[in-house]
Amino acid sequence: MTPSAPIADRVEADRDQMNIVIVGHVDHGKSTLVGRLLADTGSLPQGKLEGVRRECERTGKPFEYAFLLDALSDEQDQGITIDTARCFFKSSSRDYIIIDAPGHIEFLKNMISGAARAEAALLMIDAKEGVRENSRRHGYILGMLGIKQVVVCVNKMDLVGYRQDVFDGIEREYREFLAGIGAVSPRNFVPIAALSGENLITTSPNMPWYRGESILALLDGFTKQPPKTAQPLRMPVQAIYKFTSHGDERRIVAGRIESGQVKVGDEVVFSPSNKSAHISTIEGFNTQPRSEITAGWSTGFTLSEEIYITRGEVMSRKSQAPLVGTRFRANLIWLGRKPMAQGRDYKLKLHTCTQPVRIQRLLKVLDASQLDGVLEKDSIGRHDVADVILETRQPVAFDLTTDIEGTGRFVIVDGYDVAGGGIITQAVPDDQDELRSEARLRDFSWVQGSITVEERAKRLGHRPALVMFVGKQNSGKHRYARALERALFDRGTFSYFIDGTNVLMGVDHDLTVDATQAELVRRFGEVAYLLLSAGVILVSTTNAIGLADHSSVQALIGAYASVAVEVDPGGLSTAPCDLRIRGTETEAEVIARIIALLGQKQVLGAP
Secondary structure (H helix, E strand, O other), X not given: OOOOOOHHHOOOOOOEEEEEEEXXXXXXXXXXXXXXXXXXXXXXXXXXXXXXXXXXXXXXXXXXXXXXXXXXXXXXXXXXXXXXXXXXXXXXOEEEEEEEOOOOHHHHHHHHHHHOOOOEEEEEEEOOOOOOHHHHHHHHHHHHOOOOEEEEEEEOHHHXXXXXXXXXXXXXXXXXXXXXXXXXXXXXXXEOEHHHOEOOOOOOOOOOOOOOOOHHHHHHOOOOOOOHHHOOOEEEEEEEEEEHHHOEEEEEEEEEOOEOEEEOOOEEEEEOOOEEEEEEEEEOOOOOOEOXXXXXXXXXXXXXXXXXXXXXXXXXXXXXXXXXXXXXXXEEEEOOOOOEEOOOOEEEEEOOEEEEEEEEEEEEEEOOOOOOOEEOOOEEOOOOEEEEEEEEEEEEEEOOOOOOOOOOEEEEEEOOEEEEEEEEEEEOOOOOHHHHHHHHHHHHOOOOOOOOHHHHHHHHOEOOEEEEEEEOOOOOHHHHHHHHHHHHHHOOOOEEEEEHHHHHHOOOOOOOOOOOHHHHHXXXXXXXXHHHHOOOEEEEEOOOOOHHHHHHHHHHHOOOEEEEEEEOOOOOOOOOOOEEEOOOOOHHHHHHHHHHHHHHOOOEOOO
């Protein structure tokens, strides 16, 4: 192999480029493997080798190939990799970016952040030490991150006399473990001695019983992922910008295109609100006008209509829209100091969307320190990886990670700290799936009038919203609802009170006494949707529809804001709502709290 060009000249436009991550238990030889690959392929920058040798003299340590990667002085002093190091090298067929990830358990977060950028992986196991705790954990994490192209390198074969039975025993044990937990199945196991370069570039005569390919040949056999531009369009909305104070009337929807491509004139839809429009212009700061743009760009758009959308929605095409729901199955790793507990709310950050989230069902927890791997637990401890069903308070737009990476990965925040993360593996139906599908079909086929929601908001000075009072009969719902309607009306808003009885005696008049609760809720939601489309702040109270039905109503009214107020005199309810009162509060106090909530939801004070 000929030496490669300087780093600045290494990436050639006509050659494939692949990201490879090296993972494994601490001291199993990851950095040594990468350093040796760089040296043996002539991929080191000029002077790098000599500089590392001088650093070894400074620390009083013998030269190691690992130090070619561990560029930070505190890593060399401690003999461990703390951060993920990135370096470049070439084979005869493609360019590589190698990510050397830390193996120590305390730096697991760094390992995950490095592996998340990889298309394939080399996983290191020390032949003398055998399969260790982080060997198991890293195998699961690679599968969790959706990395399917994995080669296991059984390193330091020279320390076990190049014995085939040692190699075969490690392969058998590790394959059985990964199969038992449903993790990735490695393509190949390769016996190597990274320090002496055996089976790295060429096969070694010391292991004639190994009849497979060298590490470099296996790397060249990995399949390059298709370009993101070939995937369906996804752009999570980052922000909406307006510059009216400078005389600029544009309303720019900004974000980063995660996948796909889009051009001026294309029709796009935003999920989960189901709002649609056409692309009018593509915007950028100090850039030339352009008519199309592709994945990887952060950009902005103006639309043919001033639709009301918010941060966290996902722009796509109608024919290839993302999944929408409140539940999804995920592979998750927990790094928080406190266990992730069932019944507790956390903060989900999925693309640009932030939502309260909790464990709906804990399916499986993996304890990598145990050979059998699986534990029966009611919480997820630090460094545990788990198979869970998560539930958000409001519907979110997402994809399976295997389909679109950018909208299929997430992190979990506990308090102010990022405490966990994972990938979405499956959409899980919830009770509102059918209603949500009905609403999407309705919205996609909706015949629009000549006045937009934004124009109504400007005229009325507020956006539409539903304030729904629920609770037992004679708990005081009607008193508060009527008082709120009057207070909103006196503020100059377009408010309207509707009792569930009005819908029951009118739209529901044809229903029999055996009519299902679901149909009552569906018709109420559709009536509410019509009034909200007219720009109304709708105040409702009903005995027929309870707090448990509010999520069904929300599914039907889509992106329109809603406030659920429960009147609970006994103080025993624990169901989620926006405001819970006892019924002893004054009308003025309750009205003030609801108006504050409407302000937080950007209903009042609209431009």
